[in-house]
Amino acid sequence: MVDISVNIHNLKKKYGDKIIINNLSIMINFNSKLTLVMGANGSGKSTLAKMIAGIILPDEGTLQLSNQLDFSKWTKRNTYYLSNTERGMFYKLNGRQNIEYLTSLKGTSKKHVLEKLPEYCQKLNCTDILEMPAEKLSTGQKKKVFILSALCSNCKLLLLDEPTNGLDEESFYSFIEILESLRLENGKKIILISHDKRFMDIPHIERIIFEKNGEIYWEGC
Numbered sequence: 001m002v003d004i005s006v007n008i009h010n011l012k013k014k015y016g017d018k019i020i021i022n023n024l025s026i027m028i029n030f031n032s033k034l035t036l037v038m039g040a041n042g043s044g045k046s047t048l049a050k051m052i053a054g055i056i057l058p059d060e061g062t063l064q065l066s067n068q069l070d071f072s073k074w075t076k077r078n079t080y081y082l083s084n085t086e087r088g089m090f091y092k093l094n095g096r097q098n099i100e101y102l103t104s105l106k107g108t109s110k111k112h113v114l115e116k117l118p119e120y121c122q123k124l125n126c127t128d129i130l131e132m133p134a135e136k137l138s139t140g141q142k143k144k145v146f147i148l149s150a151l152c153s154n155c156k157l158l159l160l161d162e163p164t165n166g167l168d169e170e171s172f173y174s175f176i177e178i179l180e181s182l183r184l185e186n187g188k189k190i191i192l193i194s195h196d197k198r199f200m201d202i203p204h205i206e207r208i209i210f211e212k213n214g215e216i217y218w219e220g221c
Contacts, residue, residue, distance in 0.1 A: 004065055004157070004189055005029035006052060011061035013047055020047045021058070026208065028191065034179060035191045038198050046084065049159050055102035080106055080155035082146055084162035084193075091135040095133045095145045098134055102149040113152045120151050123174040139164035151178060153204045158182075169207040172198055 003172045006028040021044045028035055032073060050056045054075040065074055089098055096117070100195040103113050110142065121127040127146045129137060136143065143166045150158055158179075158195050182188040192199070 002116040007064045008048075009061075009062045009064075011048075011051070011063065012059050013044075013051065014059060018042045021048075021051075024048070024070060028208075030189050030206070033204050034176075034183060034202075034207065035189075035206045037191065037193050037208045038195060038199070040195060043168055045193045046161055049081065049161050049191065052191070053079050053159050055081060075157070078155055079157045080150050080153045082150045082163055083114045084165065087098070089134050089142060089145065092133070094131050094133055095141070095148075097128040099130075099149045102146070103153045106153050106155050108152065112125065112154065116152045117148065120148055121176060123178060124148070124171050125174075126171075136155050140168075143167065143218070144171075149177065151182065156169075156187075156190045157191070159191050159193070162196075163192065164194060164196045165197070169198075173197075178204055 008024055008026050011021050011024040011117060012019075016046070016128050037048065039045045047056070051058055052075065058116070089206075090101065093101065096215075099112055099117065104110070117130070121130065122142055124147070126141065126148075129141045129144060134142070134145070143163075147160075147163055150160060150163075161202060164175065179188075179190055179192075183190055199207075
């Protein structure tokens with residue numbers, strides 16, 4: 001996979017009179033690491049993720065992906081955005097059917113999904129959720145359905161918004177192990193959006209820490 005980078009220049013976003021992202025400029029070039037965007041609730045990290053994913057547009061500024069001229073077209077085709085809500089789940093379908101549907105929206109074949117699911121389910125200890133109706137899943141189990149959808153997709157860039165909410169310790173570290181495997185073996189580029197302090201103990205993560213108004217407080221390993 002060709003190396004990609006996200007170049008953000010003078011990005012601004014506000015809702016009403018509230019400034020969410022204030023004149024943000026940063027280059028995310030992944031540096032052979034997972035990229036982690038941290039910050040308190042309301043600091044602007046989820047808004048940034050949605051702009052990178054092409055879900056919302058900035059009020060001012062630009063986002064450029066490597067040398068791609070049409071950023072929004074590329075991201076819609078090649079980016080999987082894992083939301084921090086339960087939106088998008090069909091409660092009359094079981095876990096596996098939801099995963100197949102969600103991945104199909106990004107052009108991932110059912111065959112590919114079924115090849116990957118057993119391994120990921122075993123590592124996340126959640127094989128039982130595949131045949132359970134979604135309406136009977138717990139909050140943590142629903143989270144795993146969405147996580148599995150992202151992991152099984154063919155997308156080149158994974159934007160994972162609060163992916164570890166509701167995950168126990170064993171599942172958390174298994175999830176990180178899977179992400180590292182996807183990065184190293186499949187060339188996936190991964191941006192994690194989180195305020196989960198367990199990430200602070202994970203080595204080889206590039207951290208971008210937000211203060212209020214979407215301003216960078218600190219970045220580095």
